[in-house]
Amino acid sequence: MKRDIYLTADRFPLVRDIGCNRTDDWYSHPDRVLDYDVFLFVAEGGMQVIEEGIEYFVGANEHLFLKKRLHHWGRPETLPGTTWYWIHFTTIVDERIEYKRQLSIGPELEYYFSDHYQYALQLPKFGAAALHRTTEQRLQSMTESSRIQRAHRMTEISLQVYQFFLGLHQSAVNREKAAKSGKAEAHIGRIMTYLIRHAEEEFDAKGLSEYMNLNYSHLSATFSKITGQTIIEAHTRLRMNKALHLLRTTSLNISEISERLGFQNPFYFSRVFKKVLGESPSCYMNHLYR
Structure with a gap:
């Protein structure tokens, strides 16, 4: 959507400024087109904003993101007594990278390379959030902190804002x-339970089908649709996490770990390890601190 704002996992937003306003009279949001994004949070009252012809009325404990280069303005409909916080920020995106959409269901690897951070996070355009009960306090703290002159002041604020946006x-x-x-969600939970229990074994589609008492093709299609990865990919990630744990915490060699995890032979184990993690088990072991 052209109105949505995305963060990326490999770069944090750069805050231009942050502050708080209050109006005691009827107020109109400025008519403008900006070269940076805007976050608004209404602590008290209500603010009316129009972005490219779509009208929003932001009530108390609600937020709105306004996207750069989109025309936004307001009529004199913002209520007297309205108090709001704002953050002006710039998102930095490397145009050479094709960022993936992150899906939160399913196992994550315990060992990350730089390309694992190349995914995008969509920020919720408008509304209330569970964390908004503490938002005013957090914004007030960040605003006050931004006014204290010190080294790395705005970098610190940008990191705090990034963490806040991640929460949203x-x-x-x-x-x-x-x-x-x-x-469907219940099925995903049961599939993950099965995969975790059998993470030290070769994947068994028939065993999973019998455990779930459902056709494997149906399970596979449902799992892929909801999690964005196949069942086999999820099982392989779990096995690699087990391998990483054994490499870090035991004196087992690669052949012993391969056998422990139910691989056909250590050569196949090493090939899967490198395909998933980007380097061989021996290379990984060379830079371990144990």
């Missing part, structure tokens, strides 16, 4: 998951 993103994800919770 996760709040929206959790709300969406709760709204969609049902039979």
